[in-house]
Amino acid sequence: MRVWKFGDNIDTDAIIPGRFLTIYDPRELAKHAFEGIRDEFSSEVKTGDIIVAGKNFGCGSSREHAPIALKGAGITMVIAESFARIFYRNAINVGLLPVVCDEAGSIIEGNSVMVDLTGGYLIVEGEKLPIEPIPDFLMRIINSGGLVEYAREFEEVPVCIASHQ
Amino acid sequence: MGATIVEKIFSMKCKKEVCAGDVVMAPVDNAMIHDITGPLAIRKFYEMGGKQVHSPERVTMLFDHQIPADSIGAAENHVYMRNFAKEQGIYNYDLREGVCHQVTMEMGKAAPGEIVVGADSHTCMYGAGGAFATGIGSTDMGFALKFGALYFRVPETIRVTANGSFQKRVGPKDLILSVAADIGADGATYKAIEFTGNTMKAMNMSGRMTCCNMAIEMGAKAGIVPPDTITWDYISRLRNIVPFPLESDNNASFIGERTYNVTNLSPQVAEPHNVDLGVDVAKVAGTTIDQVFIGSCTNGRFEDFVEVAEVLGNRNFSDNVRVIIIPASRQEYLKTLRAGLIERFVTAGALVEAPCCGPCMGGAFGLLAPGEVSLSTSNRNFKGRQGSTGASVYLCSPATAAASGIYGEITDPREVE
Numbered sequence: 077m078r079v080w081k082f083g084d085n086i087d088t089d090a091i092i093p094g095r096f097l098t099i100y101d102p103r104e105l106a107k108h109a110f111e112g113i114r115d116e117f118s119s120e121v122k123t124g125d126i127i128v129a130g131k132n133f134g135c136g137s138s139r140e141h142a143p144i145a146l147k148g149a150g151i152t153m154v155i156a157e158s159f160a161r162i163f164y165r166n167a168i169n170v171g172l173l174p175v176v177c178d179e180a181g182s183i184i185e186g187n188s189v190m191v192d193l194t195g196g197y198l199i200v201e202g203e204k205l206p207i208e209p210i211p212d213f214l215m216r217i218i219n220s221g222g223l224v225e226y227a228r229e230f231e232e233v234p235v236c237i238a239s240h241q
Numbered sequence: 242m243g244a245t246i247v248e249k250i251f252s253m254k255c256k257k258e259v260c261a262g263d264v265v266m267a268p269v270d271n272a273m274i275h276d277i278t279g280p281l282a283i284r285k286f287y288e289m290g291g292k293q294v295h296s297p298e299r300v301t302m303l304f305d306h307q308i309p310a311d312s313i314g315a316a317e318n319h320v321y322m323r324n325f326a327k328e329q330g331i332y333n334y335d336l337r338e339g340v341c342h343q344v345t346m347e348m349g350k351a352a353p354g355e356i357v358v359g360a361d362s363h364t365c366m367y368g369a370g371g372a373f374a375t376g377i378g379s380t381d382m383g384f385a386l387k388f389g390a391l392y393f394r395v396p397e398t399i400r401v402t403a404n405g406s407f408q409k410r411v412g413p414k415d416l417i418l419s420v421a422a423d424i425g426a427d428g429a430t431y432k433a434i435e436f437t438g439n440t441m442k443a444m445n446m447s448g449r450m451t452c453c454n455m456a457i458e459m460g461a462k463a464g465i466v467p468p469d470t471i472t473w474d475y476i477s478r479l480r481n482i483v484p485f486p487l488e489s490d491n492n493a494s495f496i497g498e499r500t501y502n503v504t505n506l507s508p509q510v511a512e513p514h515n516v517d518l519g520v521d522v523a524k525v526a527g528t529t530i531d532q533v534f535i536g537s538c539t540n541g542r543f544e545d546f547v548e549v550a551e552v553l554g555n556r557n558f559s560d561n562v563r564v565i566i567i568p569a570s571r572q573e574y575l576k577t578l579r580a581g582l583i584e585r586f587v588t589a590g591a592l593v594e595a596p597c598c599g600p601c602m603g604g605a606f607g608l609l610a611p612g613e614v615s616l617s618t619s620n621r622n623f624k625g626r627q628g629s630t631g632a633s634v635y636l637c638s639p640a641t642a643a644a645s646g647i648y649g650e651i652t653d654p655r656e657v658e
Binding site for chain 1: 427621
């Protein structure tokens with residue numbers, strides 16, 4: 077497991093440039109992840125690796141190709157101080173776990189990192205770092221294995237108030 | 242406690258009183274898909290077990306990012322979407338009408354009080370029409386196609402009040418670039434931005450679209466201008482609709498309030514590589530540029546081209562600059578054409594292309610080589626957005642783009658006679 081560190085405002089053009097958006101295959105997309113920004117990423121990334129970033133990770137376009145490319149590369153979790161809204165939701169929908177941690181900046185490449193979602197913390201080199209809880213309705217989607225699996229369970233949805241966060 | 246305009250829209254749609262922080266399954270009045278994110282949304286729809294789209298008449302389908310098809314992959318995507326439209330009974334504007342957001346507005350698909358989603362981040366533009374409109378990913382779109390509804394967290398609202406009159410050759414784009422610089426690229430994440438004040442009230446629909454379009458550049462879920470006579474006049478021409486009052490209550494709760502006076506605002510330019518790096522044009526004046534792009538959903542309307550033509554006068558663009566002009570839609574193209582402006586631009590040396598996203602998409606055409614500099618009226622200047630990651634993109638208004646195109650360097654449009 078390797079930690080890949082990135083800074084603030086990593087946008088979706090950086091994660092997957094516009095010229096590759098006719099590709100939908102996760103593994104093919106993964107070959108172009110961070111192309112021109114961090115060229116060694118696609119060749120060195122391994123299944124189970126983690127991305128750790130600063131503020132506003134995934135800002136910009138709504139392209140779902142971005143979380144799909146990261147998932148296709150084997151990334152299981154992105155930890156950031158904050159996420160752009162559309163990326164956050166897209167990541168959950170496609171089964172890439174976004175974790176908000178104020179202290180993400182203290183994690184360095186080479187650290188061993190584990191997450192305890194129910195406990196609400198990361199374990200970084202044995203030390204607990206608190207994480208922001210994931211809203212209930214998104215946890216249901218995560219527990220289903222993504223929005224596609226969740227949506228397969230029913231034929232219609234009632235218009236309603238689901239919960240107050 | 243009163244309600245914000247956004248809380249009122251969700252309360253109307255859910256037929257229950259809701260407030261910021263509530264998570265609701267709300268019906269979607271319109272869903273827009275285009276040729277980049279659409280194919281994936283359709284795949285997700287099928288993977289979810291979707292057989293029949295919930296309300297095909299509420300789906301807007303068109304192609305704008307890669308038209309005419311710039312690759313075999315793009316052509317295959319277009320075929321895939323055409324077949325889906327035929328199978329589902331969805332009207333497909335195909336590549337005829339132009340950029341998705343402009344077309345959605347022109348076709349009257351976003352009206353005051355409606356909830357509209359689009360598989361594109363700049364969907365927030367429809368807030369200019371008084372709708373709650375937000376960009377979503379393809380899987381969420383697949384869900385909306387299957388169920389005609391989607392989960393939303395009702396957002397808190399930041400109220401942005403703009404007062405005063407713009408100087409000549411300063412306008413909505415300069416305002417929104419300065420607001421973005423102030424609020425920051427993530428300063429409105431998960432929130433809605435309500436634009437109000439006498440500057441907004443005097444602003445035409447085109448300018449309001451420019452402002453709402455860029456709400457996402459501050460991380461916002463939506464931008465919205467409370468509907469007034471200008472809004473209702475616009476939408477009434479497009480569809481049968483009875484105006485009704487819709488605005489935030491006086492005692493509504495806002496999570497933030499910002500007030501700006503535009504009277505002394507200078508033309509703004511966002512420096513590479515983030516949208517919130519806006520500065521007065523004086524700071525970057527003289528920067529040599531290789532390409533100027535005037536177009537996009539942000540600034541590709543007739544009003545923008547009138548501004549360009551006024552600055553341009555009878556001059557030509559510099560031989561050292563490639564000026565690419567792309568109207569945002571067929572309708573905007575025709576207005577510009579009939580006013581004689583297209584002939585003026587072509588005579589001045591510009592390349593005028595058919596309505597599409599063009600260089601803003603960073604894949605179809607108009608790409609930049611390493612080391613090149615572009616000045617663009619579009620909405621994003623991220624590294625690599627318009628080609629090489631070694632290129633630089635500056636963002637500005639149509640007036641600044643025109644002035645700079647004449648001299649081959651970033652130029653204050655107020656200094657052009």
